[in-house]
Amino acid sequence: MEARNCLAACVLMHFILAVSAIDKRMVYIVFVESLPQHPYSLAFHYSELLKDIVPPSFARKSLLRSYTNFNGFSAKLTEKEAYRLRRLDGVDCVLPNQKGYLQTTHSMEYIGLSEFIERNLLVESNTIIGVFDTGIWPESESFKDDGLGPIPPKWKGVCEGGRNFKCNRKIIGARSYITHGKDLSARDNTGHGSHVASIAAGRNVRDASFYGIAQGIAKGGVPSARLAVYKVCDHYCYSADIMAAFDDAISDGVDFISISISFNESFESTSNPIALGALHAYAKGILTINAAGNGGPALFSITTDAPWILTVAASGTDRQIVDKVLLGKYATLVGNGINAFPSRKGGLPIVYGTELSSICSESDARNCSEPCLVRSSIDQKVVLCDKVPNLKYINITGVPSFITPNMEENVSKIEPYPVVRLSTNELNLVKTYIDSTTEPKVQILKSEAIHNPGAPFVAVFSARGPSTFIPDIVKPDVTAPGVEILAAFSPLASPSDSPFDKRPVNYNILSGTSMACPHVTAAAVYVKSIHPNWSPSAIKSALMTTAREFNPALYPEAEFAYGSGHIDPLKAKNPGLVYETPVEEYFKIWCNISRIAGSFTVTNASCPTQLTLKDINYPSMSVRLDMKDVFTVSFPRTVTNVGRANSTYVAYIEGDQSRLHFIVEPSTLQFTELNQKINFVVTVKGKRMKPETLKRVSLVWTDGVHMVRSPIVVYTGETTSAGGSAQTPSAGGSARTPSAGGSARTPSWFCLLSVMLIIMVTLY
Numbered sequence: 001m002e003a004r005n006c007l008a009a010c011v012l013m014h015f016i017l018a019v020s021a022i023d024k025r026m027v028y029i030v031f032v033e034s035l036p037q038h039p040y041s042l043a044f045h046y047s048e049l050l051k052d053i054v055p056p057s058f059a060r061k062s063l064l065r066s067y068t069n070f071n072g073f074s075a076k077l078t079e080k081e082a083y084r085l086r087r088l089d090g091v092d093c094v095l096p097n098q099k100g101y102l103q104t105t106h107s108m109e110y111i112g113l114s115e116f117i118e119r120n121l122l123v124e125s126n127t128i129i130g131v132f133d134t135g136i137w138p139e140s141e142s143f144k145d146d147g148l149g150p151i152p153p154k155w156k157g158v159c160e161g162g163r164n165f166k167c168n169r170k171i172i173g174a175r176s177y178i179t180h181g182k183d184l185s186a187r188d189n190t191g192h193g194s195h196v197a198s199i200a201a202g203r204n205v206r207d208a209s210f211y212g213i214a215q216g217i218a219k220g221g222v223p224s225a226r227l228a229v230y231k232v233c234d235h236y237c238y239s240a241d242i243m244a245a246f247d248d249a250i251s252d253g254v255d256f257i258s259i260s261i262s263f264n265e266s267f268e269s270t271s272n273p274i275a276l277g278a279l280h281a282y283a284k285g286i287l288t289i290n291a292a293g294n295g296g297p298a299l300f301s302i303t304t305d306a307p308w309i310l311t312v313a314a315s316g317t318d319r320q321i322v323d324k325v326l327l328g329k330y331a332t333l334v335g336n337g338i339n340a341f342p343s344r345k346g347g348l349p350i351v352y353g354t355e356l357s358s359i360c361s362e363s364d365a366r367n368c369s370e371p372c373l374v375r376s377s378i379d380q381k382v383v384l385c386d387k388v389p390n391l392k393y394i395n396i397t398g399v400p401s402f403i404t405p406n407m408e409e410n411v412s413k414i415e416p417y418p419v420v421r422l423s424t425n426e427l428n429l430v431k432t433y434i435d436s437t438t439e440p441k442v443q444i445l446k447s448e449a450i451h452n453p454g455a456p457f458v459a460v461f462s463a464r465g466p467s468t469f470i471p472d473i474v475k476p477d478v479t480a481p482g483v484e485i486l487a488a489f490s491p492l493a494s495p496s497d498s499p500f501d502k503r504p505v506n507y508n509i510l511s512g513t514s515m516a517c518p519h520v521t522a523a524a525v526y527v528k529s530i531h532p533n534w535s536p537s538a539i540k541s542a543l544m545t546t547a548r549e550f551n552p553a554l555y556p557e558a559e560f561a562y563g564s565g566h567i568d569p570l571k572a573k574n575p576g577l578v579y580e581t582p583v584e585e586y587f588k589i590w591c592n593i594s595r596i597a598g599s600f601t602v603t604n605a606s607c608p609t610q611l612t613l614k615d616i617n618y619p620s621m622s623v624r625l626d627m628k629d630v631f632t633v634s635f636p637r638t639v640t641n642v643g644r645a646n647s648t649y650v651a652y653i654e655g656d657q658s659r660l661h662f663i664v665e666p667s668t669l670q671f672t673e674l675n676q677k678i679n680f681v682v683t684v685k686g687k688r689m690k691p692e693t694l695k696r697v698s699l700v701w702t703d704g705v706h707m708v709r710s711p712i713v714v715y716t717g718e719t720t721s722a723g724g725s726a727q728t729p730s731a732g733g734s735a736r737t738p739s740a741g742g743s744a745r746t747p748s749w750f751c752l753l754s755v756m757l758i759i760m761v762t763l764y
Helices: 002-019 043-051 055-060 078-087 107-111 190-203 239-252 273-283 362-366 424-436 515-530 537-546 583-594 747-756
Strands: 026-032 063-066 073-079 091-096 128-135 171-176 205-210 213-218 224-233 237-238 257-258 287-291 309-316 321-326 331-335 348-351 382-384 401-405 419-422 439-446 448-452 478-480 485-488 507-510 621-625 630-641 647-654 660-665 668-671 677-687 694-703 708-718 760-763
Touching: 002 026, 002 382, 026 078, 026 287, 043 063, 043 073, 043 224, 043 331, 055 073, 063 331, 128 190, 128 239, 171 239, 190 224, 190 485, 190 507, 190 515, 205 485, 205 507, 213 321, 213 448, 213 485, 213 507, 224 239, 237 239, 237 448, 239 273, 239 362, 257 273, 257 515, 273 287, 273 309, 273 583, 287 348, 287 515, 287 537, 309 515, 331 419, 331 424, 382 424, 419 424, 439 694, 478 515, 485 621, 515 537, 537 621, 537 647, 583 677, 621 630, 630 708, 647 708, 660 694, 668 677, 668 694
Parallel strands: 128 224, 128 257, 171 224, 257 287, 287 309, 309 478, 348 382, 382 401, 401 419, 621 708
Antiparallel strands: 026 073, 026 091, 063 073, 205 213, 237 760, 321 331, 321 439, 321 448, 348 439, 485 507, 630 677, 647 668, 647 694, 660 677, 694 708
């Protein structure tokens, strides 16, 4: 049936394109039925398929990308060539591809926050985002204030950006906590802070690019929102500065806090300054959005596990940046790399192994160890490496290029020297070319943006759950674009983060959960602009329950890789139901954590109200089981109707239910008014599960219009780390909670922060 549908689509598209000039080249996506079983290079295999279709003069440039997740490739073809290719044995389907949308910075369009959607600009412009990072470059075009109205009256902060730093109606506040013996300055010297701030709320800037790569309109998700900048990092960040920034931001009147910072290792929430500050911000109605970290794909690598934080994983969009390597006149290989300028026409000599250096062992030379990289051997040459050298801190006065293994699949990054990362098969093809050619030469082309139909995909580097210290929770919460994102940058900073790379750029391409975090911040601001009176938990719930689910078959970690799914802000503005979580629940959980033996902030404070993590009114559900014979786990939940006043929701379980039994009571919810709350309980029953087993399904509530989806994850296995064994908070007392109409009273254990160690964290 799928083959017939594909054939029908191909035939229809063929007639639509019949009006085009027959010799006009455009991009086509080609699907093949099967691939050879023996070892091979995909690029070589597809090049062979094209060689009788495309004229020899264009053959090397025709193949654009070989896909790895399914059988197919993209190529530039004329209509006649595409027709001939369709008729070849083994070719399943050939479809044209439109590239117009690739001429923008794209990630905001990809999640739905384009400049053409309906917005409440009055509320959006009254929303203030606090950005905790490396500061900002205020002169950037992305932070102009043209057309913005007066600064919101609720703003109570200051502009203390330092010498020659001027705020405006876009950057309405600035503070710095970094001295290093110099004057305090909120100016961004590393580029990271400018990048994340412009992703969240940058103004539209036309013709932005990195030396022509990814050229288009740079735009933030909520261009009318205001920015308050808190410089808590230079190259490193310290907990004291982070806590000071939380303290100021809460007083200043920000609505959201976006913090693209994560720890190198996991800390329990009671010793994590981000978690502590975020809990107090939450008590004041401020939602904190935090990057999950770049420690993936290892399990337990996530470092942000506090349930009151919206934790963000990184994904790739359908725009991918690639580079090509021409092996003489014989083959074109496609790999990862962001290179602004092509190498010399006709190619450069390629060196490998003992050709690289006579002062190194052959294995060190093949691995491109630093002592082997001498100018006389590599200047104006392409160096083939068996391992990825750390070029960031290697000062080579010549102009070498490098071909290295691809250790981070689907991610291209900027290096201080031209670098292309190739798969193992294609690296072997380069070695074969060297061995079989008297004077091997290669040419590295300028990088280009192509369409990636496999998106969204979870980035390899994105940190995975489950949490080491809070195992009964799904973290990360959601996923957003964080791969190859073009955004504003500081011209004082190195685009490759190398002290030897002095290229000044106004826009740069970066990858990381740091880039994903401000996308979710923008989505949260957008939802609040539609619903100004919604609480932080309602906004968080809306983003989680409307997220697009990933295919769990592609990710054995399932929700511990991608959370509830990929954000969809346009659906989040109308979720139907939301899970409201009062701050009192989080204070009780915090108190329980702090009473665990060995806790950094252990306290004798009584916690009279029993509450476990499974009892929190959270939009997702998770439990780690011990491996006893029979188990029964219950998740009590409450949903609030924010859809239609008179509506009936019916529950069903989606996913593999083998060996587990799910009961939802009641299974029908009848609402008669807006903001009405109804309780229900999800019960999971099962028998003994094997060690390191993960079972996941989704609970879906639907009224025929809305689909309110919550993942349910049941798993077994020890959750331990170098920091100690994980323990699920047990029943036990409460923290002091806010009194009616007043401010939150600080729990007694907060005083212990006066002896908190300065914990070094790094930018992600």
